[in-house]
């Protein structure tokens with residue numbers, strides 16, 4: 001049987017769904033391997049009319065993943081743009097926004113922030129104020145209301161997503177599902193089909209899936225997350241994932257400065273002078289600490 005190519009459009013544990021020229025195939029990997037991610041282009045061999053085995057993974061352009069002390073979890077492959085969905089209410093966690101930005105930077109993925117629920121005007125000024133930090137770092141922040149101004153939200157997002165492989169991530173309750181519904185009107189049906197095929201039962205929101213919008217445009221919906229571990233990042237990757245550190249990186253007294261407590265550290269000086277936000281430096285220290293806890297996977 002000849003090999004052919006497909007794209008992984010859903011993953012649930014070690015069960016995958018691939019799309020090969022419009023045909024949906026349930027897939028498994030050979031052996032115990034589970035290193036396949038949604039968005040991967042895979043080489044397949046059919047085993048029955050709607051099933052296939054994954055023989056290999058084509059080289060990835062990008063790979064987003066999370067990790068804790070013990071293991072890492074692939075989030076999505078070949079993504080070119082990451083959208084972090086936040087809302088005026090409930091309020092969002094800066095820690096998760098920054099971790100997502102660090103993940104995007106280290107994967108070479110362009111990150112944007114979507115501020116949803118701007119109809120909740122009481123909470124809007126505070127949300128804007130908090131997001132000014134990220135806008136100041138160069139991350140585009142786009143405002144919308146999925147519920148009260150859906151057409152405007154679609155008009156804003158369509159050109160941002162055109163020709164891109166996007167992923168939407170966000171904490172629960174920010175309106176990510178509402179935005180996906182606007183962008184992919186038949187998302188519900190697609191999800192039901194996939195969850196029957198992959199036998200995910202009621203857990204329709206617990207798996208990552210990709211929707212094709214047109215030939216060159218796709219969007220990945222990933223489950224809401226409360227934690228975003230980045231234990232896999234090395235110190236060198238970490239400092240480069242904070243764009244605001246860049247102007248200062250060559251300026252430390254010690255060439256191998258860790259920017260923790262060293263004398264003559266240009267990064268620490270910049271924090272003192274408020275050129276770098278203290279909160280972001282604190283997260284850098286936290287991520288550095290986490291990376292050192294890595295047990296090896």
Ligand SMILES: Nc1nc2c(ncn2[C@@H]2O[C@H](COP(=O)(O)OP(=O)(O)OP(=O)(O)O)[C@@H](O)[C@H]2O)c(=O)[nH]1
Pocket residue numbers: 116117118119120144145146147148170171172173174175176177178179205223224
């Ligand atoms: N006021 C207002 N409410 C919104 C807006 N967008 C979504 N909501 C509401 O916010 C709640 C959460 O929206 P969802 O789209 O389910 O949020 P989610 O981020 O997908 O959350 P999970 O499904 O828990 O991951 C729902 O009650 C939506 O109706 C908006 O623009 N304005």
Ligand SMILES: [Zn+2]
Pocket residue numbers: 252257258259260262264265266267268
């Ligand atoms: Zn330093």
